[in-house]
Amino acid sequence: MDKTSKHFSEGQHYRREGSCFIWTRYINAKGYPVSGGGWANRRGLSILAYKSSWEEFNGKVPAGHTLDHKCRNRKCINVAHIECVPHYENVRRGNKTKITSEAVREILIDVADEVISAIIADKHGICQGQVRAIVRGLAWGNVHNDIRPAAIAARNYPMGKKRAQQLKEYSLTKR
Ligand SMILES: [Zn+2]
Numbered sequence: 187m188d189k190t191s192k193h194f195s196e197g198q199h200y201r202r203e204g205s206c207f208i209w210t211r212y213i214n215a216k217g218y219p220v221s222g223g224g225w226a227n228r229r230g231l232s233i234l235a236y237k238s239s240w241e242e243f244n245g246k247v248p249a250g251h252t253l254d255h256k257c258r259n260r261k262c263i264n265v266a267h268i269e270c271v272p273h274y275e276n277v278r279r280g281n282k283t284k285i286t287s288e289a290v291r292e293i294l295i296d297v298a299d300e301v302i303s304a305i306i307a308d309k310h311g312i313c314q315g316q317v318r319a320i321v322r323g324l325a326w327g328n329v330h331n332d333i334r335p336a337a338i339a340a341r342n343y344p345m346g347k348k349r350a351q352q353l354k355e356y357s358l359t360k361r
Contacts, residue, residue, distance in 0.1 A: 190263045191239035193225055199235070199263075206262040209235050217260045236263045244270065285312060290320055291330045297321055298336035300348040304356050 190207050194200060199221075200207040209219030219235035230246075231238040240253055243265055247253060250273055257267040289310055296306050303317040319325035321337050328334075340346070345353075 187266055189243070189265050191235070191242045191265075193221070193242075194235065194239065194263060205264065206257055206259050206267060207264040208259070209261045209263050211235075213261060219261050219263055236260075236268055239263050239265050240268045240270070285310065285316075285320075285326070287326070287329060290326045291333065293317060293320055294330050294333045294337040298333055298340050300340050300346050300352075302349050302352045302356060305352065 188205055188207070190200070194207075196202065196207075199211055200209050202208070212220045214220050214234075221233055221235040221238060226233050226238040231241050236255070237247065237253055241247065247270060251270050252273050254269050254271045255262055255267060256269050257264075259267070262268075293306055293310065296309075297303070297317070303314045306317050307314045316325060318341075321334070321341055323334065340349075
């Protein structure tokens with residue numbers, strides 16, 4: 187059901203765009219809606235307008251979780267469009283268009299083959315943290331478990347000669 191904080195009203199704080207409630211006031215550098223926050227501060231809620239709206243109905247965001255815009259519109263404050271997800275789930279969703287299950291398999295095979303994560307990340311247009319998250323099963327869950335143990339083993343220390351050499355070459359290309 188479409189809803190938002192009782193502190194925000196249409197016309198004054200947001201306008202409707204489809205089923206999205208687009209914040210029309212201050213937007214921070216990251217593109218998220220920010221409210222004046224007097225009432226939110228008093229109640230210990232976030233001054234991020236979409237977050238305080240969600241928290242008003244659901245309580246504080248639990249540790250290790252983050253709020254994700256299902257509509258992919260950061261300025262939207264419609265609580266029905268906001269979902270509380272584990273942090274890595276959000277990272278995965280943000281890259282939904284880039285990373286497919288097949289790509290995850292390729293990544294795991296490359297990791298098992300001791301390709302360094304910087305090179306894998308460049309190849310797939312993701313960040314190294316996401317490569318690590320995929321290997322550890324934090325992003326993309328437990329798929330391709332036939333290859334995962336080999337990938338995890340390849341990441342363990344001490345670092346093999348192959349990875350050490352690539353790291354050296356890679357750092358040279360970035361200079
Ligand atoms: Zn929306």
